Amino acid sequence: MPQHIDTRYETAIARRDRWAASAAKHRAAQAKRTAAGKTALAKISQEAAEKAEAHAKANAREADRLAPMAQRAQALRQQNDLVAEARLARAIELAAVTPRPKALSPKDERRQAKEQEKRDRLAQQGQAQRKRDERAAGVEHDPRTAAGQREIQIRGPAVDKRASLADYANLIHRQTDRTPPRLLALERFDTLWHRAHCGLMATPRYERGVDTSRKIAGVPDDRAESLRLIDGVKAGIGVEMFAILFHRVINGHSFSWMASQGMGESERLGVLFLAAIDATARHFGLRERSRAVEVMEQGLQIAS
CATH class of the missing domain: 1.10.287 (Helix Hairpins)
Structure with missing residues (x-):
């Protein structure tokens, strides 16, 4: 040693x-x-x-x-x-x-315990209701499958439940956050993404095609332009924001699935998702410029 x-x-x-x-x-x-x-x-x-x-x-x-x-x-x-x-x-x-937490009286401790029990009970009731709705809509929810990792909305009366993937509005949980610029930004992002990646899955053929061209086929003009625009969105809002939009909008993944993959807590992902939507809306010219950017540029102008 x-x-x-x-x-x-x-x-x-x-x-x-x-x-x-x-x-x-x-x-x-x-x-x-x-x-x-x-x-x-x-x-x-x-x-x-x-x-x-x-x-x-x-x-x-x-x-x-x-x-x-x-x-x-x-x-x-x-x-x-x-x-x-x-x-x-x-x-x-x-x-x-550093302020120290105040010692709770026995009465306050009992009150907080009852409130926590109520929250847990409501959460369990919500999960049970969700499972009943899924069974009524004929949905077998298995988180191990791709369908179980996506955001599914169940609508309709009790006797006629229907399940579908979440639309743009339902991707944003709070109704007050579903502003027209945000919804339009989600739609434009989704449309632009599919335009940029259309044709990547070739249509199946049962007979060998005959190629009579004399040069290598190029990327269609619309898809090439869409690829350029989608790269502009990624550069404008940042790679992390772009990835959150991809998982949430394109793949329809829920925040709980994203958290299970180590992307952060569900609450933080929800905040970043709204920030990514706002950045995309500003990139498309659907919202005013960021106040943080304006203050920064004003400071740089004064300094110069």
Whole structure:
């Protein structure tokens, strides 16, 4: 297991000092034995001293090599400690000014619990009614199928339910948001898309056709122009907005399906869908220019 740089540095220092002390001890023994005329023992002490001095020098070199790295590590730790202290102080300041939720009284808690139970009950009733309407219209809703991933509207009396794909108005949930410019923008976008992609699915033939042309067939002019216009819409409103319109208008997917694919929460997708419709309406000249763009351009004119 690799050791911390400080541990390696401290170990090298400790070994250097330990071997240096051992060498000094053997040198003292060598001098004492030499003075006593014990040549053989003095020779043994000399060899032990030389060995200890070699180990002390090797550990000293290792300590010198590790010293700069240990100093950098210490400086980085000090810097990290300062940053951590600053962040902790900032967190304490934010915690002091952040409003804390008020503790609810038992009465308020019971009231909120009853309201949540009511919302859950209404949601379950709505889902049950939706399933009854689907059965009455002969719709087998399976979210694993392509049809189950699309927005389906069920209309008619109880004895004669009919199911159909959502029209432009029903793609927008709130009735107050179904303004004429938005509905017209949806219709133009849908029409332009199908004009741009018409003919991609060839009509099945039972006999081989005869090609008498002398050049490669080109894209029809109407489809080529529609492709150019649809690319202009994508560039004008942005790729993400264009993708939301594609999933919602062209494929008829519901917000719940889009959320299940990781595109975001249903509420956020609903807001982005309306923003995409408004951007498309402005692109087609059905609405006034965005106020945000006007303010930006005014600021740029003043700055220039």
